[in-house]
Amino acid sequence: MINQRMDAKDWALLLLLSFLWGGSFFLIDVIVLELPPLTIVTLRVGIAAIVLWTVLLIKGYEVPxxxxxxxxxxxxxxxxxxxxFSLIVWGQNHIGAGLAAIINASTPLFTVLIAGAFLVDEHxxxxxxxxxxxxxxxxxxxIGADAFAELGLNMSLTTLAQLAILGAAISYGCASVFGRRFKxxxxSPFSTAVGQVTAATIILLPMSYIVERPDQLANPSLVTGLAIVCLGVFCTALGYLLYFQILSSSGATNVVLVTFLVPVTAAFLGWLILGEQLxxxxxxxxxxxxxxxxxIDGRPWEKLRAVLR
Known part of the structure; x- marks a missing residue:
């Protein structure tokens, strides 16, 4: 049975998840200095797929x-x-981790809009x-008034990067609505995670090879290599495991709270380690x-009204 009130363990897992997903923006800021976007994304989902398949086989879950x-x-x-993933990585070539994470936090807004348009039970x-x-x-x-003023053929890379992150948020919103069918x-949510990163890896392998020829790139530094491993193992594979653990114990309404925490984590890490300005x-x-x-969530206002009564 799902517990709608999160206990200390679930809060700890939620904070850890926000650190991992917020940290992914920070790690991407490090990796883009040496590797091109599609190669980064291919390595990210490929490593995550290996980890998740290992867990699936060890646990004895059914293979789709x-x-x-x-x-x-x-x-x-x-x-x-x-x-x-590709839009975010490309965008972070031109804007910092904190700004990218904050724009990406608009994902639930687009999820609500898309769900309202296409799902009969999401009015x-x-x-x-x-x-x-x-x-x-x-x-x-x-994004700023300047960015809207220059919309057109002569947009700066900064504006294009912000729009790319916005495009990523819209894509996530579409994925949330499309993902409803798996239930x-x-x-199971875990099998869905395994299936999607496996499929993404299969799509990206030929794309990254044809477009970026990673076999001809210089070997990344040790720091970049470690950042890639952390991005795939912790931010993606472990992130999904934590997400579905919280989802199963506390429900979808509670796990969405991570949206509030991720940009704070990303902005803090970008400021602390990379010197990015907020x-x-x-x-x-x-x-x-x-x-x-x-x-949209409604719970904060309900609690405020309860306190004021």
Whole structure:
């Protein structure tokens, strides 16, 4: 039975997950100095696939076999790994980890919009509409008026990078809606994670080889190599394991709280280790996105009303 109130263990796991996923933006900032985007993403999902398959086989979980299921895994891998991971890595060639993570925190806003448009049981309520509008305004503040003024053929790389991260958030939103079908297919969340990173690896291997020829690249430094391993093993494979552990014990409503924590972790690591600056509009945008997410979630306002009574 799912416990809707998180205990100390679940909070600890949630904080660890936020550190791992926030840390992924920091690690990408390190890796992009030496390796191109598709190669980074291929290594990330490939390493994660090896780790997750090892866990699946050791635990004796059933291996997904049907063609219909693997066709769905490939679509999910495209929407939840290939497209967003590639856009984020490319974007972080031009903007810092903190800003990328804050923009990416808008994912639930797009999930609500897409779900409201395509799912009959996910109607847009007034509360959700207000939350989405506040959150999208926060995204606008975050990106800045200058970026909107230069939309067109002469956009700067910084603006394109911010739009790339926004595209990743939209892709994640599409993946969340598409992923709903796996529950009706009787597929466990863990098997879904294994299937999607495996499919993503299969898609990316030929793409990265043709586009970037990684076999002709210089060998990465020890620091970059360790960062890649950490990105695949901890931020991706272990991140999925923690995510599904919290999902099974506390439910989807509680696990989404990680969205609030990831940008804080990424911004802090970027500031502490890489010396990245957090401008005022970044903080303002993050606060507005947080308020939008809180409005969509509803629980913070319910607790506030209960306290004021």
């Amino acid at each position: 076999k049907s063609f219909k299921l693997w066709r769905a895994f490939f679509m999910l891998g495209l929407l939840n790994n290939v497209i967003p 847009m309520t007034l509360q959700k509409v207000i939350g989405v509008l506040v959150g999208l305004f926060g995204v606008g503040v975050l 009706s297919l009787g597929v 401008h005022g509009r970044y903080v303002s945008g993050m606060v507005l996105i947080g308020l939008g997410l809180a409005a």
